Amino acid sequence: MKKLLSILAMLGAALLSTHVVAEENVHLDEAPNRTADLVSLQRGARLFVNYCLNCHSATAMRYSRLRDIGLTDKEIEDNLLFSTDKVGNPMTVAMRAQDAKEWFGVAPPDLSVEARARGADWIYTYLRSFYKDDTRPTGWNNAVFQNVGMPHVLWQLQGVRTPKFEDSTDENGEVQHRIIGFQQVTPGTMSPNDYDEAVADLTSYLVWMAEPAAKERKQIGAWVLLFLGLLSFFAWRLNAAYWKDVK
Template sequence: MNTWLTKLARIGGASVALALAVAMAPAHADEDFQLDRAPNNTHDIASLQHGAQLFVNYCLNCHSAKLMRYSALEQIGISQKEIEQNLLFTTDKVGNPMTVAMRPDDAKTWFGVTPPDLSVEARARGSDWLYTYLRSFYRDDTRPTGWNNMVFNNVSMPNVLWQLQGIRTVKFEDVKDLETGEKTHQFVGFETVKPGTMSRVDYDAAVADLVAYLTWMSEPTQQTRRQLGVFVLIFLGVLTFFAWRLNASYWKDVQ
């Protein structure tokens, strides 16, 4: 775990911290863009731990998670000592919620909008949306940050993971409809301009881990709730069986 944090800290640097400070301004999602299915890694402890590390290193500088406390990370196998040594900022304590030092009023003044809290972002957006969104950034010199996104058109947030993914541009082609004869400008893929520190497969895996953590963070008790639900259903099934047999025994002599 310490090795991962060291690597991420080296990759990130000051440029990532600055990029994270740019919040997501209002924009509309491209409903025509096909979402990719996110791998379900919420049961994989190693994946959740890696996702937590990515979240702290790349997201928590600007986006808070006020409904999550650092101490809750012990549920995914990160010890209190590891949290204190590797995941806490200087002034934070294990029992504190995941907040940021930047004040909302300052963020709105500097960037035009307050960065959204990510506590339940996975429940609001869906894991498929987040997984596709974090893998769909491309360079766009017409945008203030120099970045755009195929899922969130005209997004103001830059690609904070660009050093991992690399720099890409987007390719469009004019496609003619055979029935109407009309031409439409359609997306055909991404083109790598500068490779990142990760291969495409490794980057997709890292994003899957981050999305898994965001999904888990949105409802940490989900697994416990599901397990409890199974036991409740089994109990009700057994109870129903005995009630049925008792009822049959009670009425067997009644004509």
């Protein structure tokens, strides 16, 4: 058992170090936190169902949980139920993992807790960093996740962009070819500012979906800490009263 735990620990460290090396030079923009804004979460849920749920599932999330962001069953049924006919069903996709791997090179990950795994800033920057790359099978690449297998599903909203590169020499004398910005080739249906706002809504929804009970958990946690503080105070005074006559 100890040997197995050691192996798992080494594998985890290796994966973590690879992740850090791959992304240590990528600047991540700070994602707006709108998890308390129900209107924003509703817009994000609509974007998620219309654009993400075609390939990515969220099996740990049920449509009925969308009631927590102010949607009624009628609104969910009329606007968000495309892959199932019951509000109580989980958010799954019809596409088989085997087919997805054949088409994209890798099966799209389940997005139930992707925001907790990647972080809001990573998702927010990633969804705003796609660019046209005809050398890729999908025709798209990403500045945050180079050679990504995912196509730019939001390209109609953002439009088509190409990257601006800059060459620099590192401390070892090797030339680094890095992206310093983007050039808009064709406009999207949204302005750049509106697109950033939409991605902020989608990111906030993904963060909320990763832990829908986060707000309640924090509230309960505050009361628990208050209770433990009071309990500690009374225990301290009781202990002092019990031992005051003991010499």
